[in-house]
Amino acid sequence: MAWKGGKRVGLGSKEYLSSTRWIRLAGALGYTLYSLPDAAHPNLEQPPPPAGLGLAASDVEELSSLVNNKTAVTIID
Known part of the structure; x- marks a missing residue:
């Protein structure tokens, strides 16, 4: 998901x-x-x-480019 100005924006938008x-x-x-x-x-x-879990914005940006809705995610403590 991506947000700009309080609204969701699409992958191909400027x-x-x-x-x-x-x-x-x-x-x-x-x-x-x-x-x-x-x-x-x-x-x-x-x-x-x-x-949820807050991460540095740069880390979430990188992760969002590496995963999709079919990527299995495991969070361990």
Whole structure:
């Protein structure tokens, strides 16, 4: 998922390059990997979701380019 100006944006849109990325985990109902501000993205406009794990925005951006909705994800403590 990508957000810009409080709205979701599509992969092919011009806003996508400067958007805030999230990764929704299908098997964990309502659980999302979401972006936190970092040096490359100091001002994020989208508030965090109710449940999830916050990661540096650059890390979520990289992860979002490596996974799709069929990628198995395991989070361990």
